[in-house]
Amino acid sequence: MTAGIMEFWGLNEEPVATTPTTWEVAGKYILKSVGTENAALNNIRLTAALGSHGVPVPHIMKTTDGRDYILAGDGCYLLMEKLAGSHIKEVFEQDYASIAYETGIVIGKIHCAFMTVSDNQSGVNPFQQELTGWISRELSGSSLLTNSFWSICKCAP
Template sequence: MEFNRILDKWDISNEPIKQIYSSAWQIGDKYVLKTGKDINNLHSNLLIIKALSEQNIPVATVIKTMDGLDYIVEDNSYFFISKKIDGEHLTDIYNSNYPELAYLIGQVIGKLHVAFRECQEDIYCYDNNFYDEIVGWVCQTFKNKDITLIPDNILKQCVSELKDVYPNLPRQLIHRDIHPGNMLFQNNNLTGYIDFDLSEINARVFDICYMSLSFLIDNTDDKQKTKKWFEILNNVVNGYNSVTPLSSEEKKAMPVMMLAIEMLFVAYFVNNDNTEAAEGSAKILLWLWENKEQISSQMELL
């Protein structure tokens, strides 16, 4: 990629460039350059950033080009630059004051959802029915790829339970990819939310489940960590409840929503030929299945 030709549009040059992930680079110590090909997705992303900023939600500030544009298009790809947010990603919640931090994370998600509700009517985002997604491309992938990582009876039960609970869940604009890597903290205070590329209308409890599942990755064999995970889950939910309470239907749905999310991950990773990640997601799904009753019991008490 010819970075200098791109960065000249912002009159930024001679700055060190470091790739953060496949579609983003840190430019010097002040900026982040992002790229992609879906212009509609970009427009939604920029509208979300602007709307949240107007509500004093900490998000990246978009830097305009020398011509006053929010982004440029080069070689069928868009590029935009935002101001780098100070702070660090959470790296290991288990070796911190995890109950307090989990409660804070729940509050952070809750505050984001409240802000989303205020602005979602002004933003076009994909309206996704998660149940339809599961019985659609996810189940079709399991069939077409002959995935045997999860017993068929478990898959059928997950789909059946999701069908029963999903229609009763409150829906709104959600982040959809909320995990520790997409939040920044400094001295246990949130400094910013990042990466709204996947934001969509969906059941709001999806974000809480998604975040909680991130703390199980590579940890289901560690009994000390899984014991702490139940406390983390409780505190994430309690933190969220302190901002915007969950309904009893949402709490009841959380175990099957988590199972369905891991089904999606297995199918996604298989489609991308990432066998190791697919096996990891299947392992989490089976652990969730074994501990489903305990999760359900905890949610009933909250």
């Protein structure tokens, strides 16, 4: 599926799958399959909005011919610099208060950034659509939040 794709960025390293739609490349990059050209454009737009609000986001690497993404026979791909850091595995065994506080700050920045993004043609806010769509369904269905609790957590546009 990803054979030869790194040539578009002038890289020889072979991607190593980390999820069904992402691959790590040379320990420095993440190759992401985003499905369609429209999804790539949305991804680029959201990354720019988040970055403009101070949210740490990966830099999207341009191809050797200056494109932000490539269309291949099996989909559309972005290459991004891998963010520094690591996953926090045992959050309660570390400085939980500090981690929770910093996480809250980032979530607030993400929320503010997403509220500024809308589809220029329809005026629809994609974050609001996702929040009230699949995110609501998944959280409600997982018993993390009940439907009645979810209804009081809606974001104001």
